[in-house]
Amino acid sequence: MTQEQFAKYSFLLDRTARKVKQYAQQQFKDGDFDVTVDQWLVLKNLSENGKISQTELANLVFKDHPTLTRIVDLLCKKGYVEREPHPQDRRSFHLNLTPEGVSKVTALRPKILEIREKAWENLSEQDFEEFKRILNTIYQNLDGQLLEE
Amino acid sequence: MTQEQFAKYSFLLDRTARKVKQYAQQQFKDGDFDVTVDQWLVLKNLSENGKISQTELANLVFKDHPTLTRIVDLLCKKGYVEREPHPQDRRSFHLNLTPEGVSKVTALRPKILEIREKAWENLSEQDFEEFKRILNTIYQNLDGQLLEE
DNA sequence: TACCAATAATTAGTGTGACAAATATATAAA
DNA sequence: TTTATATATTTGTCACACTAATTATTGGTA
Numbered sequence: 001m002t003q004e005q006f007a008k009y010s011f012l013l014d015r016t017a018r019k020v021k022q023y024a025q026q027q028f029k030d031g032d033f034d035v036t037v038d039q040w041l042v043l044k045n046l047s048e049n050g051k052i053s054q055t056e057l058a059n060l061v062f063k064d065h066p067t068l069t070r071i072v073d074l075l076c077k078k079g080y081v082e083r084e085p086h087p088q089d090r091r092s093f094h095l096n097l098t099p100e101g102v103s104k105v106t107a108l109r110p111k112i113l114e115i116r117e118k119a120w121e122n123l124s125e126q127d128f129e130e131f132k133r134i135l136n137t138i139y140q141n142l143d144g145q146l147l148e149e
Numbered sequence: 150m151t152q153e154q155f156a157k158y159s160f161l162l163d164r165t166a167r168k169v170k171q172y173a174q175q176q177f178k179d180g181d182f183d184v185t186v187d188q189w190l191v192l193k194n195l196s197e198n199g200k201i202s203q204t205e206l207a208n209l210v211f212k213d214h215p216t217l218t219r220i221v222d223l224l225c226k227k228g229y230v231e232r233e234p235h236p237q238d239r240r241s242f243h244l245n246l247t248p249e250g251v252s253k254v255t256a257l258r259p260k261i262l263e264i265r266e267k268a269w270e271n272l273s274e275q276d277f278e279e280f281k282r283i284l285n286t287i288y289q290n291l292d293g294q295l296l297e298e
Numbered sequence: 299t300a301c302c303a304a305t306a307a308t309t310a311g312t313g314t315g316a317c318a319a320a321t322a323t324a325t326a327a328a
Numbered sequence: 329t330t331t332a333t334a335t336a337t338t339t340g341t342c343a344c345a346c347t348a349a350t351t352a353t354t355g356g357t358a
Binding site for chain 4: 167170171174175178202203204214215217218219235238239240241242
Binding site: 003004005006007009010011012013014015016017018019020021022023024041062112113114116117118119120121122123127128130131132134135136137138139141142143 | 155156164168270272
């Protein structure tokens with residue numbers, strides 16, 4: 001395995017991840033879902049974990065705080081999410097789905113699961129396991145490196 | 150395999166791709182490379198295929214034309230790339246590395262290959278083959294779908 | 299009490315990604 | 329030759345990622 005190969009794999013990984021996102025986004029658009037792929041990820045996690053802070057949510061979806069702030073801003077503007085003041089900590093919020101947010105999640109969930117299926121055609125159960133293991137290995141290889149060195 | 154799983158794999162893929170890019174970008178920054186990861190990809194491909202048009206280059210690096218235009222703009226501003234008028238077609242350019250661009254590529258290439266290696270620790274030759282196959286399968290599952298339907 | 303470090307969230311700045319639309323030029327067809 | 333179509337690039341807009349810096353608040357400690 002030459003060093004050149006590693007660069008190629010990084011390229012393939014990036015290219016494929018972009019394609020998966022782009023495909024999903026296009027389907028979202030065709031279906032008039034009124035949210036982006038990333039907004040959906042946030043909505044879905046909020047629906048499964050109500051009343052959490054932005055920091056907790058950011059950790060769930062693996063987005064940084066500025067990015068999450070802006071996604072939440074957009075979801076609030078669209079009326080799907082609201083920020084309630086945190087009862088004990090005035091720096092923080094409890095995020096919540098509005099009734100519109102709840103029905104949006106209910107309406108979109110089955111459609112989105114169907115869209116996600118497309119990417120994984122022609123792959124076996126075992127492929128999924130391998131893929132997951134490799135992705136997680138890569139992630140862990142790089143996570144926290146910046147602090148250690 | 151449930152539909153929920155497919156969504157999780159999409160998430161893992163996105164998360165890992167972002168981590169790989171972020172890690173590389175951080176190393177680029179620590180090393181004062183004066184280019185971003187994507188700018189490097191463009192520079193490298195230009196060094197291996199001189200005198201090509203932006204359309205050809207965009208196809209090589211799998212970026213869309215507006216994105217490539219802007220990356221080339223930045224590389225021109227930094228003095229690493231220049232647009233020569235295409236001799237036969239006034240709509241088009243021949244892109245070229247400047248002397249500074251050539252020495253930048255020469256200086257960075259070994260460092261970047263080393264950085265890329267980090268992501269792939271703890272994985273075997275066979276893992277790479279599997280990984281490449283799965284990524285390409287996914288890509289092909291989604292490529293061109295928008296036109297067919 | 300006053301100070302100080304840590305934390306939650308935001309803002310600002312730059313780069314990238316996707317898509318639509320515009321501009322200029324080239325090429326083929328009528 | 330005129331017209332129509334296709335191609336190469338750019339511009340505009342919105343969204344996301346990351347860094348650094350800022351604001352407000354909290355909690356611990358001298």
